[in-house]
Amino acid sequence: MLEFDKLSLNIPDTTKPRVVIIGGGFGGINLAKKLKCEDFQIVMFDKQNYHGFWPLLYQVATAGLEPDAIAEPLRKIFGSDDYQDFHFRLVRVTQINPAVKTVSTPIGDLPYDYLVIATGTKSNYFGNDQIKKYSFPLKKVPDALNLRSQFLQCFEQASMTIDPEIRQSLLNFVIVGGGPTGVELAGALAEMRKNVLPTDYPGIDFGKMNIYLVEGMDRVLPPMSPESSAKTLGYLQGLGVNVMLNTLVDSYDGSVATFKNGEKIIAHTLIWAAGVSGALIEGLPTEAVERGRILVNTHNQILGYPDMFAIGDIAFMKTDEYPRGHPGVAQPAIQQGKLLAKNLQRLVRGEKLEDFKYHDKGSLAIIGRNKAVADLPKNKHLGGFFAWIIWLFVHIMFLVGFRNKLVVLSNWIYHFFTYERGTRLIIRPFVRKGDRAKRKFINNYNADE
Amino acid sequence: MLEFDKLSLNIPDTTKPRVVIIGGGFGGINLAKKLKCEDFQIVMFDKQNYHGFWPLLYQVATAGLEPDAIAEPLRKIFGSDDYQDFHFRLVRVTQINPAVKTVSTPIGDLPYDYLVIATGTKSNYFGNDQIKKYSFPLKKVPDALNLRSQFLQCFEQASMTIDPEIRQSLLNFVIVGGGPTGVELAGALAEMRKNVLPTDYPGIDFGKMNIYLVEGMDRVLPPMSPESSAKTLGYLQGLGVNVMLNTLVDSYDGSVATFKNGEKIIAHTLIWAAGVSGALIEGLPTEAVERGRILVNTHNQILGYPDMFAIGDIAFMKTDEYPRGHPGVAQPAIQQGKLLAKNLQRLVRGEKLEDFKYHDKGSLAIIGRNKAVADLPKNKHLGGFFAWIIWLFVHIMFLVGFRNKLVVLSNWIYHFFTYERGTRLIIRPFVRKGDRAKRKFINNYNADE
Numbered sequence: 001m002l003e004f005d006k007l008s009l010n011i012p013d014t015t016k017p018r019v020v021i022i023g024g025g026f027g028g029i030n031l032a033k034k035l036k037c038e039d040f041q042i043v044m045f046d047k048q049n050y051h052g053f054w055p056l057l058y059q060v061a062t063a064g065l066e067p068d069a070i071a072e073p074l075r076k077i078f079g080s081d082d083y084q085d086f087h088f089r090l091v092r093v094t095q096i097n098p099a100v101k102t103v104s105t106p107i108g109d110l111p112y113d114y115l116v117i118a119t120g121t122k123s124n125y126f127g128n129d130q131i132k133k134y135s136f137p138l139k140k141v142p143d144a145l146n147l148r149s150q151f152l153q154c155f156e157q158a159s160m161t162i163d164p165e166i167r168q169s170l171l172n173f174v175i176v177g178g179g180p181t182g183v184e185l186a187g188a189l190a191e192m193r194k195n196v197l198p199t200d201y202p203g204i205d206f207g208k209m210n211i212y213l214v215e216g217m218d219r220v221l222p223p224m225s226p227e228s229s230a231k232t233l234g235y236l237q238g239l240g241v242n243v244m245l246n247t248l249v250d251s252y253d254g255s256v257a258t259f260k261n262g263e264k265i266i267a268h269t270l271i272w273a274a275g276v277s278g279a280l281i282e283g284l285p286t287e288a289v290e291r292g293r294i295l296v297n298t299h300n301q302i303l304g305y306p307d308m309f310a311i312g313d314i315a316f317m318k319t320d321e322y323p324r325g326h327p328g329v330a331q332p333a334i335q336q337g338k339l340l341a342k343n344l345q346r347l348v349r350g351e352k353l354e355d356f357k358y359h360d361k362g363s364l365a366i367i368g369r370n371k372a373v374a375d376l377p378k379n380k381h382l383g384g385f386f387a388w389i390i391w392l393f394v395h396i397m398f399l400v401g402f403r404n405k406l407v408v409l410s411n412w413i414y415h416f417f418t419y420e421r422g423t424r425l426i427i428r429p430f431v432r433k434g435d436r437a438k439r440k441f442i443n444n445y446n447a448d449e
Numbered sequence: 450m451l452e453f454d455k456l457s458l459n460i461p462d463t464t465k466p467r468v469v470i471i472g473g474g475f476g477g478i479n480l481a482k483k484l485k486c487e488d489f490q491i492v493m494f495d496k497q498n499y500h501g502f503w504p505l506l507y508q509v510a511t512a513g514l515e516p517d518a519i520a521e522p523l524r525k526i527f528g529s530d531d532y533q534d535f536h537f538r539l540v541r542v543t544q545i546n547p548a549v550k551t552v553s554t555p556i557g558d559l560p561y562d563y564l565v566i567a568t569g570t571k572s573n574y575f576g577n578d579q580i581k582k583y584s585f586p587l588k589k590v591p592d593a594l595n596l597r598s599q600f601l602q603c604f605e606q607a608s609m610t611i612d613p614e615i616r617q618s619l620l621n622f623v624i625v626g627g628g629p630t631g632v633e634l635a636g637a638l639a640e641m642r643k644n645v646l647p648t649d650y651p652g653i654d655f656g657k658m659n660i661y662l663v664e665g666m667d668r669v670l671p672p673m674s675p676e677s678s679a680k681t682l683g684y685l686q687g688l689g690v691n692v693m694l695n696t697l698v699d700s701y702d703g704s705v706a707t708f709k710n711g712e713k714i715i716a717h718t719l720i721w722a723a724g725v726s727g728a729l730i731e732g733l734p735t736e737a738v739e740r741g742r743i744l745v746n747t748h749n750q751i752l753g754y755p756d757m758f759a760i761g762d763i764a765f766m767k768t769d770e771y772p773r774g775h776p777g778v779a780q781p782a783i784q785q786g787k788l789l790a791k792n793l794q795r796l797v798r799g800e801k802l803e804d805f806k807y808h809d810k811g812s813l814a815i816i817g818r819n820k821a822v823a824d825l826p827k828n829k830h831l832g833g834f835f836a837w838i839i840w841l842f843v844h845i846m847f848l849v850g851f852r853n854k855l856v857v858l859s860n861w862i863y864h865f866f867t868y869e870r871g872t873r874l875i876i877r878p879f880v881r882k883g884d885r886a887k888r889k890f891i892n893n894y895n896a897d898e
Contacts (some may be wrong), residue, residue: 006610006612006613006615007606007610007615008609009609010608010609010610010652011613022748025505025802048875049601049873049874050873050874050875066516066517067515067874069875071874072648073873073874075648075649075650075873076649076873079649081649087652089605089608089609090605091609092600094752099551107609124475141874152498153539156498156538156539157456158538159459159538160453160456160457160458160459160556161457161459161537162457163455166455166456198523199524199528200524200525200528201524203536205460212739304626335850357591375597406859406863407859408856410856410859414847414855415851423527424498424499425498425499425516425517425522425523425590426497426498426499
């Protein structure tokens with residue numbers, strides 16, 4: 001077994017300023033792409049070796065795409081000769097030490113000249129350990145693969161029981177959180193119920209399959225316009241999704257979801273898409289953290305630390321226009337990453353830094369075939385087929401690699417004409433996190449065996 | 450948690466003869482496709498919900514293809530109206546009971562009229578539990594994904610150590626078994642070393658990466674012709690693979706592979722592709738099992754049981770031409786499955802059964818770009834570019850679904866022109882089976898978390 005003391009970060013010494021970037025998400029990669037390796041040494045840490053296009057993760061969960069279609073290896077992104085002094089390390093940063101300007105990892109510390117925290121968010125269970133234990137998150141590639149196997153295995157098991165309560169429990173899917181992830185997942189599941197599942201599972205009456213979308217506020221897609229929320233609600237209901245507004249989950253024990261209003265739903269599967277909080281790191285000055293995010297000024301500088309920055313979802317930049325911070329989507333992260341690259345150059349040259357100004361390009365959500373909503377700049381709202389076309393176009397354009405664009409586009413064209421879902425492979429054991437230790441498998445199928 | 454006693458096989462009663470097929474491999478699906486649902490009720494059991502094209506599994510392991518490209522859901526294959534009385538169950542068969550003509554599963558027994566065992570093979574470690582514990586097999590989709598993550602994480606770790614012995618151990622890959630899996634994997638790794646890895650890992654000197662292909666016999670690809678073996682050896686050596694013939698592994702403790710001749714190689718990764726044995730089931734009459742396979746007559750009937758059959762890799766049909774049974778490749782399984790469908794019809798009608806006669810269509814192996822070998826009928830042998838073109842054509846044609854053909858073809862065309870490997874994503878923890886319980890992760894990346 002490889003011991004940590006045999007490893008070291010192994011970053012070459014340099015006379016250039018060293019920029020350490022924690023996180024290879026939208027903020028991190030856009031910053032690193034714009035920074036010039038003649039002027040800086042760039043070190044990027046991430047716990048994963050890929051950059052993911054997470055807005056499409058729900059399609060991995062619903063057997064529409066494979067992970068390679070929405071994720072791109074970070075080493076591939078930074079593999080060209082332009083990045084001669086770029087160093088990726090697949091290591092977790094355990095602590096930052098602003099007083100001595102170093103970051104700590106399990107295999108050693110590294111001094112930095114500039115530190116950029118771009119770690120994004122993690123699922124937030126609001127302290128409910130039972131829900132954390134039994135629910136399915138949808139934040140990472142393995143989450144999506146787990147969820148896909150869970151969906152399919154629920155149907156496999158539902159075709160093997162005559163007990164009506166067990167069967168109903170396997171066919172009830174509770175999605176908590178009416179944001180984009182919850183809405184898009186609910187829509188995709190509803191489309192599968194219509195087009196793919198009845199052929200695959202002729203023994204199941206899919207009239208009995210229920211998709212519950214639970215939202216605590218009074219409308220779905222709360223970050224979007226009321227017009228788009230209303231349209232989305234109509235689309236979801238048209239697809240047969242049971243939308244429960246103004247509803248909060250109280251508990252979930254793996255079998256029964258109980259809501260604050262006392263209502264109960266038996267369900268073998270509960271997906272938690274209800275909240276995120278910043279993926280904070282040990283060592284941050286306490287005064288810099290508010291509501292789980294890092295307070296920054298309009299240069300993304302952490303207050304009191306001119307050489308320490310936070311960008312993207314984890315950054316909390318209060319402005320008059322966005323007193324609660326920018327929306328937790330890709331665009332602010334991308335724009336902040338690009339601007340910070342310029343500002344770091346300016347900082348080195350002793351020039352004045354440019355203030356961040358968010359250019360809202362609008363927001364989009366897809367519910368199903370020909371059904372999407374778009375909030376465009378200048379308060380314009382679109383729905384239906386045109387919004388759907390815009391959604392397709394924008395998502396294809398944003399995918400990182402040339403190959404990924406092609407893979408996704410060809411998959412979508414294929415799905416559109418065939419109503420197929422290609423990747424209905426169960427490659428994970430049928431087991432919830434909470435049950436893992438004690439679970440027996442009737443199909444003896446364990447990914448680890 | 451779902452208890453077994455709440456589940457049942459839930460197969461409808463029928464007045465037609467019921468054919469129970471255990472296994473959805475080449476034999477099982479070709480049998481089921483040809484059997485007419487007007488005449489039979491067909492029940493298929495498998496531990497996986499997909500049929501896999503395993504000859505391309507090594508490409509999943511070497512980041513060339515995603516699992517969906519080489520696997521097809523069984524429910525999709527049998528989803529059309531032609532299969533009204535076909536029933537798939539994702540359940541392990543624990544025992545067969547020929548005396549009462551039933552099969553047992555964890556959720557109940559099922560009577561059969563005809564039983565077909567098409568379970569294929571499993572890795573055979575020849576009783577060496579230490580090798581079983583520490584080596585990587587390459588038999589199933591999760592194996593390939595594990596191995597891919599292992600390869601990539603070895604390089605990640607190698608870029609984070611200055612200890613020369615640790616680094617060498619991470620860069621040594623020992624592949625045991627010079628059959629098609631071992632040869633094709635060694636070739637694909639050697640191509641990655643040449644084209645992809647130096648760009649991804651500029652900090653690693655890939656002149657120090659070693660690929661050892663260990664074979665107990667005196668030539669690689671022993672099932673093929675001596676001409677093809679010799680050509681293959683040349684191609685492998687040209688790609689810089691260290692081929693060790695007449696060499697047997699004695700032990701592997703996760704760090705050091707020791708050979709019977711006393712030689713030792715330090716290696717963090719050892720891939721076991723050295724042998725398979727039949728995936729036998731409890732309850733088979735002992736006199737029907739020889740060398741881990743099931744003895745059958747020329748109708749694939751198990752001796753003494755006219756209603757019990759074995760087809761494909763697990764069947765051991767001794768003939769004058771094949772005294773040691775047919776080769777363990779797809780063609781005998783396909784041909785036996787198709788013939789058995791006809792013979793079951795004949796059996797029901799009281800007609801005479803047809804003897805199986807294997808039509809050898811030749812065999813192929815690929816070593817790398819423009820490098821393949823082919824043994825064609827009439828003792829013709831091809832190598833190089835022409836064999837490579839034949840290999841590409843045959844493998845594309847054999848892929849099950851229309852979509853899979855397109856996905857694989859477009860991936861290959863892309864790889865050919867770009868020298869890229871698209872799917873270099875680490876989605877599994879860096880841990881060998883033997884270390885799993887005690888392993889700590891420096892990147893804190895655990896697929897289950």
